[in-house]
Amino acid sequence: MIKLTVMYPNSADLTFDKDYYVNQHGQLLKELLGDSIVSSDINFGIAGGSPDEPAPFLVIANLIFDSMESFKMSFGANSEKILTDLPNFTNTHPTVQISEII
Template sequence: MIRILAVYPNDAGSRFDGDYYRHCHAPFAHRLLAPFGLDSVRTVLGGAALDGTSPAYWAVSEMLFATRAAFDEAMAQCGAALFADLPNYTTVTPVLQVGTLAEEDIKEGA
């Protein structure tokens, strides 16, 4: 299982509509990507930095796919539609990263 992280930086002067993201974009993305192997999506919306100032990131979303090939195919087929929806909720371009969950790599007694 791979994890694709979409990180939305809180750049100076940027905006992010968390309600639109949660109620419109995320369900839209799930409907588009599920037929290509999307297992699940989890999103954390930034509330504040520890000192109470604005968060460094508007949001971090994690999408789980069985393989990198499945994600690549999903983006080849649906990426344009997903990115076309960006202006509806943000002025920043998400930074995408491929990763694995560290605990999945740790074996008992190792």
Template sequence: MIAVTILYPAKEAAHFDATYYVETHMPASMHRLRSALRGVTVSQGVTGIPLGSPPPYFAVCELLFDSTDAFLAAFSPHAEWLQGDIKKYTDVEPVIQISEVKIHRQFVAQL
């Protein structure tokens, strides 16, 4: 499994519309990538370390796919739209990394 991680650096005087990103961009992106998408997590920065310092990223998105080939097959037909929509919610250049997932677990709290 691979993870496509997209990080949006929180730069001073930069713009990031989290509402548009979460309510419009991500649902449309997930729909376009649905043929290969295995999971998604979107997180919005709250604080850095030490606590109370500004977060280093406005948001982080992790998209899971079976393989790089599966990602590219789903992404390529929609690349123009996916990349073109970025300017509607931010003026920062996203940092993108493709990684091999080594550990993937979900836990349910035991009461």
């Protein structure tokens, strides 16, 4: 299985529209990627290494795919449409990692 992790770094000048991200961007992903997503989750950071530290990432999202081929055929084929939507909810660029789940 393959996990796509998308991390939005926290900063003083960060803007992020949670409602848009969850509802509109989430719907866009469902429409474009459909059944190729095995599971997904969104994590909104509330603290760093201690409750008094800011979270290093405001949002971390994970999308799970059956295989790299499934990822490439769905996300890879639609990446331009997905990336074009980013300015609608944030002013930052995410850090992205593709991982193998064992």
